[in-house]
Amino acid sequence: MGRDSSHPQQRGTHGGARRGAGRPPKDSESAAQLRPSRTALPRHTPQASQVVPGPFFRPRRPTQPVPGDASNTFWAAAHPESTALDGDTDGLGGSGMTTNEVRQLQDDLGFVSENDEHADIARGDALVDESLMGEVLEEEERVDEEEDDARPTLLPESSITRYLRSVRDRVQAEIDIHGEPMCYRRNDLYERAPHQLFALKACFTRTQQDEHPEDILYARDVCIWLPHLLFGAPDSFKCFCGRKLSRNGFNDKPIARRVRSMPVDFYLMTNRFVCDPRRIGDSGCGMNSQGTDPLILGQLPRFVQEAFPAYIITRAAISKTLLWQMRNTFATRFGPAPFAELISEIQYRHHAECELMYVAAAHFYGIVNANRFSEFGNKLQYNASPPTVSYLKGVFTDYMTAHRVFIDRYVASLPLTIAKADHTFDFLKYMGGFKGEHIFTAAYIILNEWEQNPWPCSDYDQITGLREGYMDTDSGGVEGSESSSDTDCIYRLSAG
Template identity: 25%
Template structure:
């Protein structure tokens, strides 16, 4: 039901002839029965200063279209020679233009009627002239609005759905002082010079539908100046109170602009790899979706009128106007700027807030810094005589991956950055930050002297190590278990029950966790779970479970408590083994390998517990194969088995405490931070 208007063959032939005359293929004959000057042609009502058209010429302030414009002008001249009436048609105003002019006329009438010059919108506490919602617009269309349409022969017209929002920016009604001229050598005041007529308002691209900003023009009272300024002049707006400036909803360029909402969404999109061209497609999707929904409402309304007509409509069937296309200038008048335009206006926005960004960077601190060069962005910069203007971008980040300094540099040498590092050090002093203690770089030998000179804090309490003092052997001490830590073996159901009842009264937040069970290395078969080792800051419990058919209820609650973190290497497999053998679904596992890798302590989360101990603790963890594959379900455990089991549980807790207190992430984000975990050293 897209086209509901009936068109006979004669009308089709007539429109075909008109299109041929307009295109210059047929020359107009004054004796012809068809007078093209009487046929409304959808024309652009804007001149060079216009801002209400919806074609892509609005991007002319950011794109080099000189050749295209010249070609278009030549073609236009040729067409106008063949069709002199075309210039008359170009002067015809579109529906949108007429609607904006009608708002200006209404504002003038309101001022005369009120006597005080107050706008109805301002008295209601709003800057906006809003069209009615589609439901009410379809049921009760305004005759005044429909009268603005070129063709009023239809009984139902979707013109009410084409109306945009209009932002009224009349500064002389918003401030209690006289506006001043913005010319450099003029101090005179401005006076009202009326509403602009071509265009009546400035178009602003918004997320779902474009709106318009309507203001008045003001003229300088100095007879030698007579400068004319619009109400949205940049200089005038910047002289307004800040709380009034915040009400202005747009960023303007020469011929169009984008809304603040678009700018607010655009910035994080660019920061998250959604560039101007892709963002332009997102805008196009949102705006065309809004157009499609309005058309859907209109077609549904028509369908309801056709299926449930009144008696009058049965006798004389009504005619329905087709809903306009998205970019029909005499209808919906939609418009999406180009990707190049969005690229340019993003640069304008960033330049406007650059001083705020610089201030925010100054506020940042960082005890651990890392610096590195990147060369990718240089490929996108301009060249002079084929040579790049810069060689690299040097970036310094803190331990939270926040950029603390970023500069384009002509060479890879850091000597160009002395002033920048001095300024960063001054900012540290100004805001009371702790000075950097560690600096990571991929060229320690070459950059050590420079970094030590610009950041003296890097050398504080640092004792250089002589090569002669470095040990050449690789023998490391075994992970020590402190003397005040007790190793307790629990062999019976009641012992385990009483112990964990007491533990849950003052439950720990983190425990070292490990399990042992018999394993046949030749057949690969596994026996039933034999031991659970649990380490806290004061005790290491070894639970013998080989003879138990079920786990004591306090132990089950301990294993099911997600707030108690069970730390260990491959601890997930141990908890899965408990679930398979005893049917207890355990929670609170903390995989030590992944935990250390996320904090940049190790490079591979698959490292064994012994290798992690070497890396973190500087100690060895003996892994004797004969003990690993020994009889763990024996009634009596050997001293070697007890020591092995105790060390496995304690090593996991010891590594966790060392990492969480002495290490913090450098160069990457912590994906799963453990908030609120209390540890005792």
């Protein structure tokens, strides 16, 4: 992967290259134990023989009934005891659920929708209170350290910063004149960067003096997310404290937030809100928030929320489409590492094509002494930065944590007639690990006859439990077969 060659890091002065950085040598471990270390703490404390279920798809409340034909679902198959609950077993509408169960389910769903203030936020669906991104980099307090290092010289302003400022100024001017950005009038959320083709023409045929003529080549799409100007926005957004929020201008540093995407990243520009404590008569609590905050997004209509183009995690943002691809690929052998490679390859490929077009255009327009096209990682110009493996793992883990309750419910409601316990060899080898925790701890996956959602099991005991669960039902018996292939065993729940 290419490094930013425009700002070469001096060897021995940065990060792990510094003296004392990195994992301590083995023979110095005894000395390292003198100070508290994360490695000294147990990551988790399961007994060695204890079965640790997969963290993501485990039902939160094993006693909670699920919708659908309760005798014919994954959840019922895995929890046969639940089918023998006391009370009215006639079921409602043939669902197999008792009246009490239906009432409890309705109460639970109602509680979620009424009490979870963020339950309706489309792109997050739930907040991750404690991001794993933060946990993984959480550092213990360290002793005072000398601060003799000279401050590095400040970088000159980058192309994208100048471009974003021009976009912000233009948007502000458009709002002053028209009441909304012109991109909204064009039925678009984005201030689109010029296509490379037209950017090259503008770059090589310019007639007026421009201090930074190449900036246009390195522009990126900017999503203009101004909640108060979107459809269905309330007259005033409400703060957590219940008082109204005042608009508090645009961000300046940075002007817009970078969102990882393919083949190039884009930027998300929004404005800020404040619960103004200086407001006369109705002074607020002073809380600041971005226009992309769940607090703000949650007060927009659902269809507007759905239009939000990114998933924002603490100090990280990734485009919706990229995360969808992660969900699709991470569920199989295609883990975070190859996915990071994929993104990197595509971004490099895109950069190479841009460079090729640049050189060819310079030749076409007869520019002999054209500047070199920016290198891939040049922070002042092209400024590409493919997400790393750990970044993708962190984002994905946070996303799954936020959505676990919804995935649990979906999986629990799936019908099941044939259960296939799928054990893929080398499975764990391809699963992403994160600080020693595998994203999927499952070695086995249970699928229904339509290969629908995997139901991870941490060991063979759960497969056996499923089999016994079938045995216990009055559905007519179980046919079992086992093989040494990838699909270890298939159980058919006969129709009776």
